[in-house]
Each structure stands twice: as structure tokens, then as C-alpha cells.
Amino acid sequence: MPARSPGRHGRAAARGPGGRGSRARRREIIIGAHPCGGRMAGTPAEEAAARLARRLDDLDAAIGRNPEDAAAHRDRAETLLGLGRMEEALEAFGRAVTLQPKRASYHADLGAALLLAGAHEAALDSIDKAAELDPGTADIRIDRARVLRAMGRLDESLESLREAATRWPGDMRPWYTAASTLYELGRFDEALVSADRSVELSPGNAETHNMRGTALQALGRHGDALAEFEEAARLRPGDAQPRYNAGVMLFTMARYGEAVVRLRKAAELDPDSADIHACLGSSLRGAGRHAEAIESLDRAIRLDPTDDFARAERELAVNGHALEAGRDPPDSYYALTETAASLLATGRPAEAIEPLRRAIELEPGRARAHSGMGEALMGMGRGAESVESFERAVGLEPANHLWHHRLGTALGRLGRHEDALAAFRRAVALAPGLVHTRTGVAHALSSLGRHAEALDEYDRALELNPADPSTHTSRARALEALGRPAEAKEAYRRAVEIGHVD
Incomplete structure (x- = not known):
């Protein structure tokens, strides 16, 4: 299951541990959104939405009685945010700030919502205003670090967290958030040091153990990572995330049966997670339980039709199921494209044409085989045809930088350098950090x-x-x-x- 890692499903590093006091905790929830779509694990989305709608009605009635009630406007904003009505939520947060401009927490709450909306500069302005009004609150300093991280100003974010850790040495949140940021930077040893400190300060907090497990996993210490995820699951038995992470670790360690147990529980807690069902299906396949694997992978694909990992795993499970029953496996898109990739890698482009043609016949709406066909044709000197294949791949998956890059290469070989330049520039726009x-x-x-x-x-x-x-x-x-x-x-x-x- 190489495409999955603990944390791909809204990794632990993206989640904020509980703050002090209800207002602080709600800002943490806004800024560190729950990985399962913003709702608590195990709560049906329809029930949660109905409760929020009733709450909104009550708040509208309260504001109707007293339009100057800043707290009601602020609570209304939070409720609208929970319902996904971002523009109305921002307007309501702004109304609360207008009514009580000296209330630091209202500015901070507005900043958190602006961050969620992607308005980073405005978010930073609001949180800086909150810090000006209340410089002695750790929550606001940590919020500021999160905004800086979202803006890509990671060194400044870490510096803000260091200042917070120095000023409030008993607060685990600066250390936790620093661990998350360092993890994003790929500085896994340093992330582990910060995660260790957060666990020392708050050993009963599931999120600190989950973050420590994520850092250990990145360092290849799978047994230690598993222990941390299991402890997080023990501390928060209703949370799907640590059970998912534990299941992935067990899969990595080839302990498929144990992985299935953890992932089934995670799926019960969060039945709408495509990642969990995909990893469960992969683990079932590893355990040789192909029929069950197909069922789980079908569920993952229904939840996320774009998940190529789940589709590839399903094809392998179908092949395994056929072989178990003594039947020849059917043509598989994944198997055909893998065969073609091996032929291309060994300099046999002409032989790659047939498996790629069959793959395209099976699933003409998937880009990988079209791109492979482009490579094969380019390798045979059929440049104009290769461009057509790469253009089909780009049309099917315009957000994949690799298809644009390969199209640029094919155009360049035809001497169409202006067109090649345009294709390469699109690749850079999609993946500016790749050489x-x-x-x-x-x-x-x-x-x-x-x-x-x-x-x-x-x-x-x-x-x-x-x-x-x-x-x-x-x-x-x-x-x-x-x-x-x-x-x-x-x-x-x-x-x-x-x-x-x-």
C-alpha cells in the first residue's frame, strides 16, 4: 500500500489538540479542521446538520430580539461555518467584531475563519489585531503561527511557536504545532523532538500521541509508531484517525489480519472515508480475502471515483479472486499499464503498444494509458501521433503536471518549441517545486x-x-x-x- 501513509487521510499533523476554554477550543476546531470532513467521528452528517440548523434558527430569533448582541452574532457565525456557509459566516464574524471591536477573541475567531476561506493576508491582519488587544494569550500566538504556515512562511511560523513555548513553557500546543510544521518541512528528527515534548506535557492527549506516531512513521520506526497510534486510539476510542493510522502501520509490517481489525473499526467510526475503505480493501487483499477486498474497494471508489489507488487495488483483488476460483483473470487496466511500463523501461516501445491499446479500450477515460501510448509512439519516432496521445492525457487530467511535461517533451522533439514552452510552463504552475x-x-x-x-x-x-x-x-x-x-x-x-x- 505504498500510496498510503499514516496521515494521508487528513494527517494527524493537520489537527489541533484541544485548547483551554470553550472559545479557544472552537478556534482550534476552525483552524485545525477535523480530517473526516469537519464532523466528529461516528456522528451521522445528517443529524449534525439538523442540529446546526435548529441552532441557527434559535440564534436568528435571539438576534431578532436584540440585534446588538455581539455574542449571538459570533455564535451564529460559528454555526454557519459548521453548515458550510462560509460567506455568511464571515459576514456574521465581522458583525461581532464591529459590535465589540475591543474583544480580542472575536478578531481571532474572524482570523481563523478567514484562514479557512484561504484569505491568508486578511486572516493575519485579524489575528495581529487580536494579539495587539490581548498580547498575553497563547491561543492567539499559536493561531498566528498557523496562519504563517498556511502562507508558506514556515520559518516565521516556527519562530512564533518558539516564542510561545518560551513564554508559556507548560503549554503543549506550541510544541505540537511545531512538530506538525517540521513534519511538513520533512525535518522528521526535529518533528519528533517537538512531538516528544508535547507528549511529556500532555500525556493524556490523543493528538500528541498521534503526532508522535506520525513522526516515528516518517523515520521508519514502524513498531514505535504503531504503539503511539494504539495509545491514541485508547485515549480517544471514538476517533477513527488513530485506528486508521494503526491499520496502515500494521499493513506496512505485513500484519494484514491485525490491520483489518483496526481498519474495520475505523470504517465503523467514519463510514464516509474513502481512504479508510481503500486501505481496508488493500489489507483484506493482503490477507487473501479477495471477495471482501472487492466489496471494500468498491465502497472506496463510490466515495471517491478519482482514487486510482483503490481502482488498481480492486483490479488486483479481482485477479486474485479469479485465480482462487481456478479461472483466468480478466484483462485489468492496472496490469496492462504496468506491463507496458515495464516494456517502455526496458526499451521495447513497439511491444508496449498492444497492452496500452487494450487498456485504453477497457477504460478510455483514464489518462495513464494515453500517456503511456504517447511515450511508446515517441520511442518509435512517431512524434505527431505521440503528441495526440499526450494531449488526450492532458485533456483527461489537466491537473497532472507530468502529462503536460511529457507533452512538452514530445512537442520539443517535433521542433515546436513555442508550444513546448507553453506546456512546460503549465507543468511548472502545477508543480513548481520539482526540478x-x-x-x-x-x-x-x-x-x-x-x-x-x-x-x-x-x-x-x-x-x-x-x-x-x-x-x-x-x-x-x-x-x-x-x-x-x-x-x-x-x-x-x-x-x-x-x-x-x-
């Missing part, structure tokens, strides 16, 4: 003779990965084209030093 998207743009610019712009793109790629030798080599060529031989020589030297030059 190959940047170098694709740079190569197209070089082919167009725009070497200064290409050099800028190579420099950006090297910021992402300074040890990529082929980028140093390409950068050297751009410098040569710009008539800067000394710098080109240094770039070639660096490529050779790393271990490559072509």
Missing part, C-alpha cells in the same frame, strides 16, 4: 535561443536541487551560448565534480 518542470522550461527557452531566460530557469532548478549534475551541464551550455566561457567552465567543473557530464 524537471523547471529544466523543461529552460530547455525550451534554450531551443528558442532565449539563453538568458534559460539560465534563470536553470538557476531556479539548482535552488531546488544543487546536486543535480545534468542541470549544471545544461547551465554550462547556456553560459557558453551567452559568451561567458569562464562561468561555463566552472559549471562544467561542478558537473564533473558531482559525477556527470554529457
Whole structure:
């Protein structure tokens, strides 16, 4: 189950532990939204919505009697937020702030809602106003760190959390939130240190154990991670998340039967989670229980029709079920595309055509086989046809940067460098943090003779990965084209030093 990890389903790091006092806790809920769609595990969504609707009616009546009741406007905003009516919620939070502009918690609540709406700058302004009115509250400092994290200002976020931890040394939340941020940065050792401290300060809090388990999992310490997830499940028996995480860990350890037990319980607690049903199906398949696996994976696909992982697992389960019954397995999209990928990887593009053709016949609306067909045709020198296949893949999955990148490569080989550049720029917009998207743009610019712009793109790629030798080599060529031989020589030297030059 390589595509799943503890935390992919609204990872523990995205959730906030309980604050002090009901208002603080509600801000935590707004900012650290529950991973199962914002409702408590085990509560039917219809019942929760009905309760909120009744609550809204009561608050509307109260405001009708006293339109200047700021607390009622604030509670109404929170209720609207729970109902998913964001614009009305923001308006109601704003009304509460207007009525009581000196109330720090109202500014903080507005900031939390603005963060949820994606209005990060406005959220930061509101929370800064709250901090100005009440500089002695840990909640507001932590809220500010969360907003900074959402804005991508991670170093500032961590600094804010360090200040909070120093000022309120007995509060576990700065340490917990720092662990979450460090985890997002891939600094797993440091995340574990912060998670350890949060557990020390609040050993009875399930979220601290869940976060510690997430950090341990990232470090490959699966047995220790499992123990933390099990403790989180013991502390919060009605929460699906730690049971899900424990199930994934058990799957990773090839303890499939135990994984099924944990994941079935998680599915009972959160029956609408596609991730949980997909992982349950995968675990059932690992245990050889193919018919049950198909049932769970069908449920996952109904909940999330875009989940390619669940579809691939279902195909494997169907094959296993057929073999158990002594039948030949049917054609499988996953198996056919995997066969084609192996043939392409071993330089046999002509042989990859037939399995890709059959895969496309089976499921013409899935992009992977069309992209594979493009690669096979490109490998056979049929460039115009390869472009058509990549364009189909892009049309089916326009948000997948890889299809745009491959289209750019095919267009470049046809000498259509302007079109290639446009495709590569779309890939960069979708995945700006990947080296190959940047170098694709740079190569197209070089082919167009725009070497200064290409050099800028190579420099950006090297910021992402300074040890990529082929980028140093390409950068050297751009410098040569710009008539800067000394710098080109240094770039070639660096490529050779790393271990490559072509």
C-alpha cells in the first residue's frame, strides 16, 4: 500500500489538540479542521446538520430580539461555518467584531475563519489585531503561527511557536504545532523532538500521541509508531484517525489480519472515508480475502471515483479472486499499464503498444494509458501521433503536471518549441517545486535561443536541487551560448565534480 501513509487521510499533523476554554477550543476546531470532513467521528452528517440548523434558527430569533448582541452574532457565525456557509459566516464574524471591536477573541475567531476561506493576508491582519488587544494569550500566538504556515512562511511560523513555548513553557500546543510544521518541512528528527515534548506535557492527549506516531512513521520506526497510534486510539476510542493510522502501520509490517481489525473499526467510526475503505480493501487483499477486498474497494471508489489507488487495488483483488476460483483473470487496466511500463523501461516501445491499446479500450477515460501510448509512439519516432496521445492525457487530467511535461517533451522533439514552452510552463504552475518542470522550461527557452531566460530557469532548478549534475551541464551550455566561457567552465567543473557530464 505504498500510496498510503499514516496521515494521508487528513494527517494527524493537520489537527489541533484541544485548547483551554470553550472559545479557544472552537478556534482550534476552525483552524485545525477535523480530517473526516469537519464532523466528529461516528456522528451521522445528517443529524449534525439538523442540529446546526435548529441552532441557527434559535440564534436568528435571539438576534431578532436584540440585534446588538455581539455574542449571538459570533455564535451564529460559528454555526454557519459548521453548515458550510462560509460567506455568511464571515459576514456574521465581522458583525461581532464591529459590535465589540475591543474583544480580542472575536478578531481571532474572524482570523481563523478567514484562514479557512484561504484569505491568508486578511486572516493575519485579524489575528495581529487580536494579539495587539490581548498580547498575553497563547491561543492567539499559536493561531498566528498557523496562519504563517498556511502562507508558506514556515520559518516565521516556527519562530512564533518558539516564542510561545518560551513564554508559556507548560503549554503543549506550541510544541505540537511545531512538530506538525517540521513534519511538513520533512525535518522528521526535529518533528519528533517537538512531538516528544508535547507528549511529556500532555500525556493524556490523543493528538500528541498521534503526532508522535506520525513522526516515528516518517523515520521508519514502524513498531514505535504503531504503539503511539494504539495509545491514541485508547485515549480517544471514538476517533477513527488513530485506528486508521494503526491499520496502515500494521499493513506496512505485513500484519494484514491485525490491520483489518483496526481498519474495520475505523470504517465503523467514519463510514464516509474513502481512504479508510481503500486501505481496508488493500489489507483484506493482503490477507487473501479477495471477495471482501472487492466489496471494500468498491465502497472506496463510490466515495471517491478519482482514487486510482483503490481502482488498481480492486483490479488486483479481482485477479486474485479469479485465480482462487481456478479461472483466468480478466484483462485489468492496472496490469496492462504496468506491463507496458515495464516494456517502455526496458526499451521495447513497439511491444508496449498492444497492452496500452487494450487498456485504453477497457477504460478510455483514464489518462495513464494515453500517456503511456504517447511515450511508446515517441520511442518509435512517431512524434505527431505521440503528441495526440499526450494531449488526450492532458485533456483527461489537466491537473497532472507530468502529462503536460511529457507533452512538452514530445512537442520539443517535433521542433515546436513555442508550444513546448507553453506546456512546460503549465507543468511548472502545477508543480513548481520539482526540478524537471523547471529544466523543461529552460530547455525550451534554450531551443528558442532565449539563453538568458534559460539560465534563470536553470538557476531556479539548482535552488531546488544543487546536486543535480545534468542541470549544471545544461547551465554550462547556456553560459557558453551567452559568451561567458569562464562561468561555463566552472559549471562544467561542478558537473564533473558531482559525477556527470554529457
